[in-house]
Amino acid sequence: MRLDRELACQEVVELMTAYLDDVLDPLDRERFEEHLVFCDGCSNYLEQMRATIVLAGHVSLELPPALEERLLEAFRGWRGS
Amino acid sequence: MEQVLSPEDERLVDGLRAGDESAFVALMRMYGAGMLRVALMYVSSRAVAEEVVQEAWVGVLRGIGRFEGRSSLKTWLYRIVANTAKTRGLREARSVPFSALGDETGDEPAADADRFLGSGERFPGHWSVPPQSWAPEGQLLGQETLEMVAREIDRLPPAQRAVITMRDIQGFTSEEVCNSLDLSETNQRVLLHRARAKVRSALEEYMR
Amino acid sequence: MAGIVIAYKFLSSGRIAPFTGFGWPVGEWVDAGGIDPCRHGVHACSVHHLPIWLDTELWEIELGGEVLEQARKLVAPRGRLVRRVESWNAVLLREFGLACLRRTRERVGSLPILSGYVADVGRHVVGGRVPLGAFAAARAAELRDGSRGYEQERGSQAAWLAERLGLERADVV
Incomplete structure (x- = not known):
């Protein structure tokens, strides 16, 4: 049975990204934070989402060298035209 | 939606318009790999996605003279690659389009x-x-x-x-x-x- | 509510706001629009909100400007920490948990389906997860008596805190 106001962990987890983007309406945001006060599992999950974002922010992306070469050629062709 | 370009964007746009290779390389290294991932949303193979990216950059170079800065430079770049890839995806007539x-x-x-x-x-x-x-x-x-x-x-x-x-x-x-x-x-x-x-x-x- | 309101605020160790990480100064007005302490205004508690937001440190806070009462908290455009409620500490937190346990035992201890909550509350309180124990107590009460039961249990928790912490002051002065 569910409580009137309660968010279960399963729902809290689904709201994490909206919470981090700060787009929850005030009541959901309040219920979300109310849950975090007593729930270590969800607090850990939230911290882990934050850590995941930080880690992703340190990932570097590289173009395949062959494609980079082709793009450069295209640029030089355009400049020369 | 009146937006002003960041000083860095402005420098890159000016560089690109002037045919400055270092501006092009900087942009390509910043966003090229991300643009490839956007292309892969709409087309079925890596090879086609690479062609899309190349086609998109050609579009960027042709259009940079008309770029008005109403969106950020990167939004504009990604819109171009997304639209190029969508068109290509439709042409490919994939069984699973969007x-x-x-x-x-x-x-x-x-x-x-x-x-x-x-x-x-x-x-x-x-x-x-x-x-x-x-x-x-x-x-x-x-x-x-x-x-x-x-x-x-x-x-x-x-x-x-x-x-x-x-x-x-x-x-x-x-x-x-x-x-x-x-x-x-x-x-x-x-x-x-x-x-x-x-x-x-x-x-x-x-x-x- | 307008004018100066005296309220309470739970903070993590070192006067850190638990959700935003904002470090609260003592005695200085903090403007919600300025450095964005809680992003949507300064959050604080009336006595009856306290059991929901338990944390390590309890502070008395003055709220300024238009104070709104949301379902479970007060929100104001600015606030100022006045003094720490020193009597709030780990020992009292545990006693608070044991009081939740006693009430839960009285309320649902003899009911076949709900009596399991007594053990839950006990386990959490003994394990140092008092806020979870207090929630479990309120949940058990709601399952027996509906949302009125939930409010009743949270009300008892608030009354216990007010009495033991000497928070007799009217919220609005």
Whole structure:
């Protein structure tokens, strides 16, 4: 049975990204934070989402060298035209 | 929507217009790999995606003279590659066109259902196996962990991969992603959420 | 509500706001629009909100400007920490948990389906997860008596805190 106001962990987890983007309406945001006060599992999950974002922010992306070469050629062709 | 370009964007735009190769290389290195991931949302193969990126850059060079700065430079670049890829995807007449995105925003939970207690329990929907805390962030930031995160992102379904790349690797705002890819706020968030949740799960596994 | 309101605020160790990480100064007005302490205004508690937001440190806070009462908290445009409620500490937190346990035992201890909650509350309180124990107590009460039961249990928790912490002051002065 569910409580009137309660968010279960399963729902809290689904709201994490909206919470981090700060787009929850005030009541959901309040219920979300109310849950975090007593729930270590969800607090850990939230911290882990934050850590995941930080880690992703340190990932570097590289173009395949062959494609980079082709793009450069295209640029030089355009400049020369 | 009156937006002013950042000084850096302005310098790059001026450089590109002047045919300055270093401006082109800077932009290509900043956004080229992300643009490739956007292309992969709409076309079926890596080879075609690379062609799309090349075609898009040619479009960028042809259009840079008319670029008015009403959106940020990167939004404009990504719109061009997204539109080029969509057109190409339609031409390819793939059996699964844009619904590829629909599948990725479908009803797929972020955490495995068996991590939660069932409806007959005293705390239904609460953790049965709660996440444990990880090492402090500083210790997480090793080369090996970063490589693992990069690999996990690489393995995501195309739309999730493109959105997490733009938001978390390249620092787009949600609005910039929505504008670039013509996504609704909700779809953007669902894709990002699924993507982050999968990377988080993989990290959890790795920390054990 | 307008004028100066005296309220309470739970903070993590070192006067850190639990959700935003904002470090609260003592005695200085903090403007919600300025450095964005809680992003949507300064959050604080009336006595009856306290059991929901338990944390390590309890502070008395003055709220300024238009104070809104949301379902489970007060929100104001600015606030100023006045003094720490020193009597709030780990020992009292545990006693608070044991009081939740006693009430839960009285309320549902003899009911076949709900009596399991007594053990849950006990386990959490003894394990140092008092806020979870207090929630479990309120959940058990709601399952027996509906949302009125939930409010009743949270009300008892608030009354216990007010009495033991000497928070007799009217919220609005």
